[in-house]
Amino acid sequence: MPELPEVNTVRKGFDQAVLDLKIIEVEVYDDKILRNASGVEFESTLTGQTFTGSYRQGKYFFGDLDDGSAVLFHLGMTGDIIYYHDDADRPPHERFSIKFSSGLKLGYDDPRKFSDIRILENRQAYLEQIGLGPDALEIDAKSFREIFDGRKTTIKALLMNQKLIAGIGNLYADEICFQARLHPGSRAGALSDRHTDSLYLKMREILQTACDRDAYYKVYPDDWFWKWRTDKIEFLEEKGRICKSKIAGRTTYYIEDYQKLIV
DNA sequence: TGTGATGTTGAATG
DNA sequence: GCATTCAACATCAC
Numbered sequence: 001m002p003e004l005p006e007v008n009t010v011r012k013g014f015d016q017a018v019l020d021l022k023i024i025e026v027e028v029y030d031d032k033i034l035r036n037a038s039g040v041e042f043e044s045t046l047t048g049q050t051f052t053g054s055y056r057q058g059k060y061f062f063g064d065l066d067d068g069s070a071v072l073f074h075l076g077m078t079g080d081i082i083y084y085h086d087d088a089d090r091p092p093h094e095r096f097s098i099k100f101s102s103g104l105k106l107g108y109d110d111p112r113k114f115s116d117i118r119i120l121e122n123r124q125a126y127l128e129q130i131g132l133g134p135d136a137l138e139i140d141a142k143s144f145r146e147i148f149d150g151r152k153t154t155i156k157a158l159l160m161n162q163k164l165i166a167g168i169g170n171l172y173a174d175e176i177c178f179q180a181r182l183h184p185g186s187r188a189g190a191l192s193d194r195h196t197d198s199l200y201l202k203m204r205e206i207l208q209t210a211c212d213r214d215a216y217y218k219v220y221p222d223d224w225f226w227k228w229r230t231d232k233i234e235f236l237e238e239k240g241r242i243c244k245s246k247i248a249g250r251t252t253y254y255i256e257d258y259q260k261l262i263v
Numbered sequence: 264t265g266t267g268a269t270g271t272t273g274a275a276t277g
Numbered sequence: 278g279c280a281t282t283c284a285a286c287a288t289c290a291c
């Protein structure tokens with residue numbers, strides 16, 4: 001479930017585990033997810049180098065290499081990074097592995113292969129090229145408000161549009177709408193400043209809380225919307241009927257009447 | 264066994 | 278500009 005908090009957690013783990021360790025071996029088992037290099041090129045480019053730092057914007061995570069280039073790790077829907085020493089602990093759908101001087105291995109796991117892994121000479125230029133919007137935890141209130149002005153699209157589609165705000169996916173979009181008590185199908189441009197500010201504050205609070213808890217949903221607050229997926233749905237039911245529909249092309253859950261529809 | 268749904272993005276279409 | 282559909286791919290629940 002890699003949205004901003006999950007990717008943030010992957011980055012934290014990466015920094016802790018492999019920064020400043022020399023890469024001594026790279027093995028590619030499936031080059032489908034390598035979008036601009038062959039397996040052999042990937043192996044030879046990385047081997048001998050060191051990750052000196054990392055960077056994240058939205059769901060895009062980069063490992064910076066000592067020659068000034070960078071590796072993009074975009075996790076898609078099911079990408080994940082696992083660290084291990086013993087090959088017996090290899091993840092089940094490992095597409096490549098990177099072995100470091102300490103003997104530690106970074107295993108890249110991705111059952112559905114929607115990941116986008118690529119080598120970039122300049123990550124900043126790449127971000128500009130794809131037009132990725134400002135990170136959801138970095139954007140200021142004024143810019144956030146301006147995004148909504150005059151837009152006919154739904155607030156859910158807007159929140160998930162990575163070119164406008166980077167980092168929010170289907171699940172957190174629903175969580176933000178729920179906590180801001182706004183119907184996900186509300187028209188962006190129809191929102192008052194008070195509503196937009198409420199969305200902004202909830203977005204920050206939710207993403208920050210999730211990051212602080214390492215995106216480990218089991219320790220998320222009990223009054224979050226996500227709890228509908230667990231056993232604690234009584235508190236939701238007393239607010240109203242739990243509805244399921246398709247908004248912005250994605251399965252969407254919300255509480256009827258509790259979340260105000262503004263059109 | 265078959266069918267539909269699933270956290271991602273991007274392209275094509277209307 | 279925006280909504281919709283599809284494609285990439287594998288797994289899981291029903």
